[in-house]
Amino acid sequence: xxxxxxxxxxxxxxxxxxxxxxxxxxxxxxxxxxxxxxxxxxxxxxxxxxxxxxxxxxxxxxxxxxxxxxxxxxxxxxxxxxxxxxxxxxxxxxxxxxxxxxxxxxxxxxxxx
Amino acid sequence: xxxxxxxxxxxxxxxxxxxxxxxxxxxxxxxxxxxxxxxxxxxxxxxxxxxxxxxxxxxxxxxxxxxxxxxxxxxxxxxxxxxxxxxxxxxxxxxxxxxxxxxxxxxxxxxxxx
Numbered sequence: 001x002x003x004x005x006x007x008x009x010x011x012x013x014x015x016x017x018x019x020x021x022x023x024x025x026x027x028x029x030x031x032x033x034x035x036x037x038x039x040x041x042x043x044x045x046x047x048x049x050x051x052x053x054x055x056x057x058x059x060x061x062x063x064x065x066x067x068x069x070x071x072x073x074x075x076x077x078x079x080x081x082x083x084x085x086x087x088x089x090x091x092x093x094x095x096x097x098x099x100x101x102x103x104x105x106x107x108x109x110x111x112x113x
Numbered sequence: 114x115x116x117x118x119x120x121x122x123x124x125x126x127x128x129x130x131x132x133x134x135x136x137x138x139x140x141x142x143x144x145x146x147x148x149x150x151x152x153x154x155x156x157x158x159x160x161x162x163x164x165x166x167x168x169x170x171x172x173x174x175x176x177x178x179x180x181x182x183x184x185x186x187x188x189x190x191x192x193x194x195x196x197x198x199x200x201x202x203x204x205x206x207x208x209x210x211x212x213x214x215x216x217x218x219x220x221x222x223x224x225x226x227x
Contacts, residue, residue: 036218041223044203
């Protein structure tokens, strides 16, 4: 069965520092991969997606993610974090057949000034 | 452009009372619709999804039900709420058989059952 693991429940970084949020998935074929961000009390906003092609994908707000098939990973990165990036981040995998997404449990990002 | 609306934003209900949460989508036709629940400190759990009017698939056995009376309307209901129904409920939509699984989310409803 498909699954998504986000091993870091909570990450704290200083403003201006680099960021990497980890995501590992389990799926037999090439998955469709997503990162969403959720600000407190809000819905989810799509940051970026990977369907095929270039394994380094760019998203909104200066985020990027790299698909590594050999490691079954899709880690999210940002070179310099801003205080407004504090939020919860969800990785998700779509299988393309049923149009359903499977979400990880999320990583809460805290940013210190 | 497409928009998704959920209401109410916040709801406090006593145990045993009924529930009705509504979600509507504008600017698209025949969307796939989804209800998720997000419990405190946990990820998103898919509760129901619908590919058309009157077509509902349940992902998890529970105290809740869903209905789709109109193409762009999705309703989450319960006859008698339990304490365990508390959580943050999110509605989402995607374009049928187009842009591969991208789901767009509403702002959510915070439900507290007391």
